[in-house]
Amino acid sequence: MGISDQVGMLKVGQFADLALFEMAGRTPYRAVIDAGTPEVALVTRAGEPLLGDSNIVEALVASMQINACEVVDVCGRQRRLCLERDTGLNLQTVLNGVHPESYGPFFCEDPPDEPTCEPYRPGEFVEGISATDSDGDGIVDAEDNCPYQFNPLRPIEDGVQADVDSDEFGDECDVCPLTLGDMCEMYDPNDRDSDGIPNATDNCPAVANPDQTDADGDGIGDVCDVCPEYDNTNDPTCPATIYEIRQGIYPIGTRVTMAEGIVTAVTENTVFVQVPEGAGFNGVENSGLQLFFGNGQVAERPTPGDVISVAGALSEFGDALQMDSIQSMNVISTGNAVPAPQDVTPAEVINGGAKAETHQGVLIRITDVTVTSENPDAPQDFQEFEVDGLRVDDLLYLVEPRPTVGEEFMVIVGVLHYSFGNTKILPRVASDVLTGPPSITGFSAASVSIEVGATGSTLPDLEVVLSGPALGDTTVDLAYTAGISGPAQVVVPNGASSVEVLLTGVATGVETVSATLDGQTVDATVVVYDDATVREIIEISPATADLPVDSTQEITLTLNVPAPAGGLTINLSVDGGFTAPATVTVPEGNNSVSFDLGAPAAAATGTLTATLGASTVNGTFEAIEGVPGCLIISEYVEGSGSNNKAIELFNCSGQPLQLDQYGICLISNAATTCSQSVTLDSVTLAAGEVHTLCKSQSGSDPDPLAGITANCDQESAGVMNHNGDDRFIVYIDADGNGAFGSADTIVDTFGQPTVRPGSTIWADKTYRRCDLTPFDGQSAFNVLAFYNEYANGTVDDFGTAPNEPACAP
Structure with missing residues (x-):
């Protein structure tokens, strides 16, 4: 199998299934031989704990995963069983799914109705051992070719006793069953491969190699070393390029460290990479690979444009090559062009x-295609459709509404994937699926600045942006007012969606750059400045916020143009007991500065004023006592169909909340980190009011139900795509980047984020909040301790503040 360098010995870097037993006053051998169920102290598979003494398992399993190893009583001993960590199902779920008369998971005494160890076949061997049948195999000694060893007649041997060499000695008792007579080479268990070298x-103890050639000197002979030219004494993986992996240089099961790959697409557990252009690039063929993170040890997920290296095992899923069991990931660089x-x-x-x-795993593009099947899996439905015979899959992005037969697409871009017997294209975002050529949508910034006399990038960078990848x-044609200059045209490269425009500042003033494509024109303002240009404060962010008492909030002030030589001082004042520095300085060449605003120890309202010359901006802030920022999930809907998925959020803080300071994220299936996040709409939610999110308002009743469509405040097809085992986190987006991260504060969760329930227990149900106490997700989650359960499709109360009776006991 090519894995003798990975299994078979207890040594660093190899994998083993192990059982540890308590000594219990016995010698080591007797401890194993006489051990009963209570004495089993640890069981591992490939080094991963499955069952064991609680203290041992807790020392071996990461704290964020230990809750997936439930505490069980095993014959009076406290053990942890990592069934859910291994399979996603807890013990009770498994027991509920097996026949009630099946054997239990363990026995403290001899099991009832234990099968006999004596030979038995209905109607045969009824007499057992007798004076004329010494081995009880139903054949009298006089006719038995192994009279003292049990070898009955078997249908597989055509009703005769096995005797391969026909020497009238049955194979069961023949010293040389393959050779006539008893002069054959005996098997030496201390030399398994019979090459004259003791194990x-x-x-290479399992493969004959009398010359013991070991080119890389790593102690593994070349004939059984999957990477014979690389010394992997201290690294159990083999270095491999994506090309080598795709070309089958290494057999399935080999652990490799993949060289650089640039990330092209990411879903909750699957990452697609390609060989980046540059050194080592040797064409697009065999340059793509799928990485499965779901069963590995890396919780972090990369983002498109990251160049990464990962260590894992080669495997096949549905006949498609992939890497899984990812043990480590190194992000080499970020922000690269895909x-x-x-x-x-x-x-x-x-x-x-x-x-x-x-081209599997490679980004591809197909053009001018027609839908040939709305559902190639009918009557089942896996959200796929077909264009000119090629399936379009929803693994990364769901095309909505569903295309109909005869509908035409000018372009579809996506990763070529193979699963369940078919190749498929996987679009990543809406702009990957176009029914016509992309249009110009605008510039990347409405206003930019550049210093007079300078040529190059503006602040911020100015880019022409298209609605999708260029075909x-x-x-794109460009035009300028007198105070700036630049190229007459820019070219958006094939497959790209934007291109930067480099400018020259000719004369100070407020100028305009215009871009035109197919008769459509967009504009951006360009401020050309010098040291004499009047600086003004144009933005304070955030302009409003609710702060817990005795906390701080980072405030950023932005200028119209960068500060001149020596920097620029802004004066600050604040009231209501809030604190801020008297002045802040914008460094030379920068156009913004950040500082901390401090909230008082008691509830209060304060105004922050920033002044620079004649320009002034104000921000209003609330210091809140009690439960600051209280925003909880007050209703959960997971119903039949594709679109009956929704969440209701309730402002329980007693104060208005600025919702764009909050986000909600979805943790899918067995993941322990957020797979999708969304920032809430930029609205103020009054105390005691609700804000609702749904997957879609498109379609017709009952998918989605009219009660969802009529009361949905915010659509989010990505986050509101939950099934009955997915969890939610509601958080204060402290760093303002939209995604949930370590700097953000959890204010409520549905479910325990790091623990997947044993099954889709929340599917086809509506839950309404009956306990308004926020749940932080740090302990086991009992849904009925916080919510009352309602039948599938119950949405008559969706969009109204919670008014539930007490939680059911």
């Missing part, structure tokens, strides 16, 4: 197509 000193998609035809990449194998190099 203990043989560098490779441009490769133009292919559907015929080239469908099953059996010329590029179906070589071939796309020329």
Whole structure:
């Protein structure tokens, strides 16, 4: 199997299934032989704990995963059983799914109705051992070719006793069952491969290699070393490029460290990478690979544009090559341009197509295609459709509304994937699926600045932005007012969605740059400045916020243009007991500065004023006592159909809340980190009011139900895509980046974020909050301790403040 360097010995870097037993006053051998169920102290598979003494398991399993190892009583001993960590199902769920008369998970005494160890076959061997049948196999000694060893007649041997060499000695008792007579080479258990080298000193104990050649000197002979030219004494993995992995240089099961790959797409547990252009790039064929993070040890997920290296094992899922059991990930660089998609035809990449194998995992683009099937899996439905014979899958992005037969697409971009017997294209975002050429949507910033006499990038960078990837190099015309200059045209590269515009500041003043594509024109303002240009404060962020008493809030002030030589001082004043520095300085060449605003020890309202020359901006802030920022999930809907998925949030703080300071994230399936996040709408939610989110308001009753459509405040197809085992986190977005991170504060959760329930227990149900106490997700979650349960499709109260009776006992 090519894994003798990974199993078979107890040594660093190898994998083993182990059982540890309590000595209980016995010698080591007797401790194993005489051990009963209570004495089993630890069981591991491939080094991962499955069952064991609580103290041992807690020392071996990460704290964030220990709750997936439930505490069980095993014959009076406290043990931890990591069934849910291994399978996603807890013990009770498994027991509920097996026949009630099945054997239990363990016995403290001999099990009832234990099968006999004596031979038994209905109607045969009824007499057992007798004076004429010494081995009780139903054949009298005089006719038995092994009279003292049990070897009955078996249908597989055509009703005769096995005797391969026909020497009238049955194979069961023949010293040389394959050779006539008794002069055959005896098997030496101390030399398993019979190469004359004892197992203990043989560098390939299972494969004959009398010369013991070991080119890399790592103690593993070349004939059984999956990477014979690389010394992996201290690293159990083999270094491998994506090309080598895809070309089958290493067999399935090999643990490798993948060289650089640039991330092209990410979902909750799956990451797609390609070989980045540059050193080592050798063409697009066999340059893509799928990485599965769901069963590994890395909780972090990279983002598109990251260049990463990962260590894991080669495996197949549905006949598709992948890496899984990811043990480590190194992010080499971030913010890189994702490779441009490769133009292919559907015929080239469908099953059996010329590029179906070589382009798996690669970003591709198909153009001018027609929907040939709305649901190729009918009557089942896996949210796929087909264009010119190629399936379009929803793993990364769901195309809505569902296309109909005959509908045409000008372009579809996505990763080529293979699963469940078919190649498929996986669009990543809405802009990957276009029914017409992309249009110009605007500039990346409405206003930028550049210093007079300078040529190059503006502040911030100014880019022309299209509605989707360019279908071939796309020329955009540019025009300028007198105080700036730049190129007459820019070209958005094939497959890209934007391109930077470099300018020259000719004369100070407020100027305009215009971009035109297909008769549509967009503008941006350009401020050309010098040291004499009047600086003004144009923004305070945030302008309003609710702060817990005795806390701080970072405030950022932004200027119209960067500060001149020597920097620029802004004067600050604040009332209501809030605190702030008297002045802050914007460093030379920067156009913003940040500082901390301090809240008083008691509830209060304060105004912060920032002044620079004649320009002034104000911010209003609340210091809140009690439960600051209290925003809880007051209703959970997971119903039949694709779109009956919604959440209701309730302001329980007693104060108005600015919702764009909050986010909600979804933790899917077995993941322990957020797979999707969304910032709430920029609205103020009054105390005692609710804000609702739903997957979609499109479609018609009953999918989604009219009660959802009529009362949905905010759509989020990504976050509101929960099933019955997914969890939610509501958080204060302290760092303002939209995603949930370590700097953010959890204010409520539905479920325990790091623990997946044993099954989709919350599916096809509505839950309404009956206990308004926020739940922080740090302990086990009992849904009925916080919510009352209602039948599938109950949404008559959705969008109204909670008014539930007490939680059911």
